[in-house]
Amino acid sequence: SPAVVMIVNKDGISGTGIMIDRDGTILTSKHLITAGERYGIRFADNEIEWARTLALHPTLDLALLKLEIRHATTEIPIIASQTLLQTGDFVVAFGVLPSSPSFITHFGILSQMHQSLTVGNQNLS
Secondary structure, X not given: OOOXXXXXXXXXXXXXXXXXXXXXXXXXXXXXXXXXXXXXEEOOOOOEEEEEEEEEOOOOOOEEEEEOOOOOOOOOOOOOOHHHOOOOOEEEEEEEOOOOXXXXXXXXXXXXXXOOEEEOOEEEO
């Protein structure tokens, strides 16, 4: 998906993010990001733009980055309600591996839904 981006820090590939608006906001995982750092954002067209940390959620593993300059081909994903998904549905996942300088695609079957996750003392469903 053109909305998936590669996040590169000073040590190399950090992980994956996704464009969530046309203004250059990127959603990613907090564990990939350090407050105040600047990151290279590589797009599917191999163009690279710079982004800075916009926000880090204090308890959830979520972070927002903001592009310093809007990317010319910025696309945002079509996000469907998870209520449309069912166990057994065919799914596609896009991302990058920290050991690989390229985008990857995984195909599979959705095996479970509505699972809980405990983070610290907080139960997420």
